[in-house]
Amino acid sequence: MLFIEYPKCSTCKKAKKYLEDHNIQFTDRNIVTETPTKEELSKWMNKYHISIDKLYNTSGMKYRELNLKEKRKQLSQEEQLEILQSDGMLIKRPILITEHTMLTGFRELEWEKVIEEEKNERIKIEKM
Numbered sequence: 102m103l104f105i106e107y108p109k110c111s112t113c114k115k116a117k118k119y120l121e122d123h124n125i126q127f128t129d130r131n132i133v134t135e136t137p138t139k140e141e142l143s144k145w146m147n148k149y150h151i152s153i154d155k156l157y158n159t160s161g162m163k164y165r166e167l168n169l170k171e172k173r174k175q176l177s178q179e180e181q182l183e184i185l186q187s188d189g190m191l192i193k194r195p196i197l198i199t200e201h202t203m204l205t206g207f208r209e210l211e212w213e214k215v216i217e218e219e220k221n222e223r224i225k226i227e228k229m
Contacts (some may be wrong), residue, residue, distance in 0.1 A: 102127040102219070105137065105196040113195040116207035120197075125216060132189035132196075139182035142192075149203040153181055156192055156205065163190045 104120060104127040106113035120127055137145075142156060157173075158164055169191070173181055185191050193205040197212065199219045204212060 103130060103196075103198040104128065105130045105132050105192075105194060105198070107132050107189065107194050110194060112207050116195045116197070116212070119207070119209060119212060123216065127197075132192055132194050134189075136186060136189035137192065139179075139186045142182050142185055143178075145198065145203050149198075149201075151203055151205075153178055153185075156185055158191055158193045161190055163188055167191075 102120075102125065104117065106117060106129065108114075108131060117129075145151060146153060146156070157169065159170070164170070167184075169184070173184075176184070195205075195207055197204045197215070199215060201219065201222065202215045204215060
């Protein structure tokens, strides 16, 4: 699993603690120092059927400063991906990417369900 976070973010800290407390192995990535590229974002959107709207950190200062709520309505998806890759603070976090799912934001029950499904899938594959 890939866990993408901003280490100073309290929600990211809660999500990371949740993963650690449940002995979930993951690769940790800082969203600011290793901002996802537009190619990665596009690949994830397509693979996991995620809307570009789910990728925006709409509560972030940078989002508001750039007035993206209004501006992005006139932008193509390609242009929006360019903007998102330009600054990790524009991207909703934390992100958890598993074999079958991509989650943005941390809602414990949702994460619990996805992680359980991933475990069950892994067990099924191991039995084959």
